[in-house]
Amino acid sequence: MQSPERFDADVIAAYGRHVLLRDDAAVILPARPFGRDLDIVCGDRVACQRDAHGEVLATAVHKRSSVLLRSNARARSEPIVANLTMAAVVIAAVPRPDPFMIDRYLCAAASAGLASLLIVNKADLPLRDEDEAALAELAALGWQVHRVSALAGTGLPTLATALSGHTSVLLGQSGVGKSSLIRQLAVDGQDAVTGELMRESEGRHTTTASRLYDCIGGGRIIDSPGVRDYAPSVDQLDAASLGFIEVDRIAPGCRFADCKHRQEPGCAVTAAVADGRMSARRYESYRRLRRLYEELLGQRAPGTRGNGNRR
Ligand SMILES: Nc1nc2c(ncn2[C@@H]2O[C@H](COP(=O)(O)OP(=O)(O)O)[C@@H](O)[C@H]2O)c(=O)[nH]1
Ligand SMILES: [Mg+2]
Ligand SMILES: [Zn+2]
Known part of the structure; x- marks a missing residue:
C-alpha cells in the first residue's frame, strides 16, 4: 500500500472543523483537523497528510513560538492566533475608541511576549481630545503611534516598514478599518472583507475567522474579526503587573x-x-x-x- 503523502503547512485561516492551509510552495489547500482534540488557530504550523481520497488532514500542531490567548465565557483560555511577534492595536475616531480596551490588548500582547504598536486609522477624521491625550501617554511610555488612512492611502509605507520582519495581528473594534488596512498592506489582501459585508455577516451570526496574509513590505499580517469585549487570559497575564x-x-x-x-x-x-x-x-x-x-x-x-x- 502506498504511504500517505506527508508535509508541513501554515494555517492561514481556521473555522472550527475547517482550516485553510498554505504549503511551502504557497499552494492554498482546504483541510480538516484530524481528531477532536486538535485546537488549530490561524498562524499555526501543522503536520499534514493527504489521504487516499486526496483529502488533506492536519494531524498535529507544531510547537508555537507564541500564542495570543483570550478568556472565553467560562473564563477558560482559548488561543486566538499563534506564532506571531507583534500586536498592532488599531483605533479610529469612529467607532469611538475605548482606552480601557486598548490597554487590555497592549497588556495581553506584553504578557504573550509580543511587541506592540498603535495604528490610528481614518486619519482623515479627527480624534477627540481625550483620545489624543491617551495616545500621548502611550507614546510617552514608548509605543509607536502610526497615523494612517486606509482610504486615502496616507501613512501606509511607513507602517509597512514597521510591520516588515514581523508576523503581526491587527486587533481592534469592528469598524476601525482593519480589513481595509489589510487590503492596502497585504500583497494578497484583495479578498479581505470590509465594511457592510462584514456587518451583514455578523448579523447572520456567521463566524468571521482570522486570516493571515503576506505584507507588502515583508512579514505577515493577520486580520482578526473585531472582538466586542476582549478579555485577556488569566493564564497568560502576568499576575503581578497584569502586563502594565x-x-x-x-x-x-x-x-x-x-x-x-x-x-x-x-x-x-x-x-x-x-x-x-x-x-x-x-x-x-x-x-x-x-x-x-x-x-x-x-x-x-x-x-x-x-x-x-x-x-
Ligand atoms: N473615513 C475613513 N473610513 C475608513 C478608513 N478606512 C476604513 N474606513 C471605513 O470604515 C469602515 C469599516 O472598515 P473595515 O475595514 O470593515 O473595518 P474592520 O471591521 O476593522 O475590519 C468601512 O466602511 C471603511 O470604508 C479611512 O481611512 N477613513
Ligand atoms: Mg474586518
Ligand atoms: Zn504596590
Missing part, C-alpha cells in the same frame, strides 16, 4: 512583594499615581483589569484549571 509595563517598572519599590497596588500600605505604584509619575487613566485601567482578572479567576469552579497551559 510601568507597573512592572515601579512595583519593585512596593513594600510587599505580592502587592496588588490597590490600598496596600507602602505601595510604590499608588505613590507614583499620586505624584503624577504614572498616568491616573492608566492606573484606572489597571484597576479595572485587576477586577476583571479576579472575576475571571472566581468564575472557575474550584479544582478546575484553565487550559491555557496545556501545551
Whole structure:
C-alpha cells in the first residue's frame, strides 16, 4: 500500500472543523483537523497528510513560538492566533475608541511576549481630545503611534516598514478599518472583507475567522474579526503587573512583594499615581483589569484549571 503523502503547512485561516492551509510552495489547500482534540488557530504550523481520497488532514500542531490567548465565557483560555511577534492595536475616531480596551490588548500582547504598536486609522477624521491625550501617554511610555488612512492611502509605507520582519495581528473594534488596512498592506489582501459585508455577516451570526496574509513590505499580517469585549487570559497575564509595563517598572519599590497596588500600605505604584509619575487613566485601567482578572479567576469552579497551559 502506498504511504500517505506527508508535509508541513501554515494555517492561514481556521473555522472550527475547517482550516485553510498554505504549503511551502504557497499552494492554498482546504483541510480538516484530524481528531477532536486538535485546537488549530490561524498562524499555526501543522503536520499534514493527504489521504487516499486526496483529502488533506492536519494531524498535529507544531510547537508555537507564541500564542495570543483570550478568556472565553467560562473564563477558560482559548488561543486566538499563534506564532506571531507583534500586536498592532488599531483605533479610529469612529467607532469611538475605548482606552480601557486598548490597554487590555497592549497588556495581553506584553504578557504573550509580543511587541506592540498603535495604528490610528481614518486619519482623515479627527480624534477627540481625550483620545489624543491617551495616545500621548502611550507614546510617552514608548509605543509607536502610526497615523494612517486606509482610504486615502496616507501613512501606509511607513507602517509597512514597521510591520516588515514581523508576523503581526491587527486587533481592534469592528469598524476601525482593519480589513481595509489589510487590503492596502497585504500583497494578497484583495479578498479581505470590509465594511457592510462584514456587518451583514455578523448579523447572520456567521463566524468571521482570522486570516493571515503576506505584507507588502515583508512579514505577515493577520486580520482578526473585531472582538466586542476582549478579555485577556488569566493564564497568560502576568499576575503581578497584569502586563502594565510601568507597573512592572515601579512595583519593585512596593513594600510587599505580592502587592496588588490597590490600598496596600507602602505601595510604590499608588505613590507614583499620586505624584503624577504614572498616568491616573492608566492606573484606572489597571484597576479595572485587576477586577476583571479576579472575576475571571472566581468564575472557575474550584479544582478546575484553565487550559491555557496545556501545551
Ligand atoms: N473615513 C475613513 N473610513 C475608513 C478608513 N478606512 C476604513 N474606513 C471605513 O470604515 C469602515 C469599516 O472598515 P473595515 O475595514 O470593515 O473595518 P474592520 O471591521 O476593522 O475590519 C468601512 O466602511 C471603511 O470604508 C479611512 O481611512 N477613513
Ligand atoms: Mg474586518
Ligand atoms: Zn504596590
